[in-house]
Amino acid sequence: MAIGVRTKDLRKIYNSAPPFAAGGVGIPRAGARDGKRGKAPKAQVVALDGVSLEVEPGEIFGLLGPNGAGKSTTVGVLTTRVRPTSGEAWVGGHEVWKDQAIVKRLIGVVPQRPNLDFSLTAAEILIFHGAYFGLGTKERNERAATLLEKFKLTDRANQMVRGFSGGMMQRLSIARAMMHDPQVLFLDEPSAGLDPQTRILLWEIIREYNQAGKTILLTTHYMEEADALCNRLAIVDHGKVIALGTPASLKASIPGGYLLRLRFGKQPAELMTGLQSLAGVREVRPQDTTGADVYADRGGSLIPEVAALATSTGAELLDVHISEPSLENLFLHHTGRSLRD
């Protein structure tokens, strides 16, 4: 039976810069703590600022956010690699920190950067992984062969992984995570650095694994990936969940849905009020002194009216960018920043 994952008020404060794998930097705190005498004061970094999530059994759940938002730290806590400063994390009925060994048995983890055992060949990596999880010799050999085949690595089975390309390492990392047939699969930025073909293979494999009744939690900063794969999503920024729901419901929550990013030569006040009064415009947000983000329920058909308005107010229209309803827009709407910023 599928099992779920949940966290409650998870906070994580690093007393020095978090490790690379935990996703770079969060919010530097104003009040840096004074270190012991003679030492430089350590900066505290808040990586998680009260994250509460509930991932249902058998769903594909996505954490979407920019680098440093706290996605990897959340995964780190749930996979026993990061000790939370406060709060609770559960995998199924087990509290992660208290029942480490049991939780490790239930989960499979694909890290952000491949951490393959460089002293072993591809096949040995899978076989020893199976052994750590108590699989018998026959079973682990068979499973390893099947997974190598599935991930198109059979011809590399007996090579040391040191010379593997990034994509091959990533595929092997995923195969390894599936080796002990975990109930919950964590994938941290699984498609970062993959070519489009491999990405599609990966998506298929994730869906198939999910159809076998497994719960999947993935992090991504690719909107397309979140959109294509996830049943539900949490949008995270600065260590907080800022929006939660299905991709469709999240997109529907953006006023209008369409986003027109406009740039003008100059920006007279009447231009802004004019934009606001155009049919279908839901929200106008001035950007800097020469631009505006316009949320509207139509896209291209608004442009002639915008252009006419610009001409009549003497503000030259320099640039137009139309985005269709997307999670990218949603993120921008909530944070004022682009996902890729």
Added chain:
Amino acid sequence: MNWRAFGALLARDAHVAKRNAVQLFFQTFLQPLLFVFIFGKVMVRSGYMPAAYKSLLLPGIMAISMVFTGVWAVAMPLIAEFQWTKEIEDRLLAPIEDIWIAVEKVLFGMIQAIVAGLIVLPLGWLLLRPIDIGIHSPVTFSVITILVAAFSACGGLALGCSMNQQHIGLMFSMVLTPMIFFGCTYYPWSALNAFPVLQKIVLINPLVYASEGLRASLVQGFPHLSTIAVIAALIFFDILLLAVGLRQFDKKAVS
């Protein structure tokens, strides 16, 4: 405690060691055997050293080989695997508490150190024959050998989890080399009678107890530190280094 996982971790390390066996052999034995050859054979036969020096030297060489092997076997993989790639993470995610992964490393390091010690002894004996050396008390010898192996592997854990890759050279020149030279390996502790202050200072060096203990159990007729003191000191250092090592390991393993 998950014994199957623990066994699989040991099997993995054994597999890797087997793959690197030739390299490991030369790395472990070349230097001590060259030392044995020059100081025990060349210098003795040419008359610069008395013949008795041979039996004094060999236990020290055994101690060096064991300590070097144990430290190397535990520290080097840990330094590499905790580095940039964090490749130890696949084992940290094995269904077993983190601490047992460190314990497994120590146990495997101990086994390697014991094997190194038990190989260097007959090899040295072959080179130096005739030599007045023998296992007079098998129990004392076994206890001391195991304690020395534990000290080297625990030291490897503590060093390996405290050092970065760029400090490996420093570890050898600043920690291991002075330890070896002030470790009563090439001379007995009683030879320092002429240097009373130094004789007291070297007592903080755990290798002193390793050399003296092995010498006491292998060679008769030389004055040495009391076996009880040696065993007590080795147990003390084993526990201290294990505690420090496990603490450092936990710091590295969990952020």
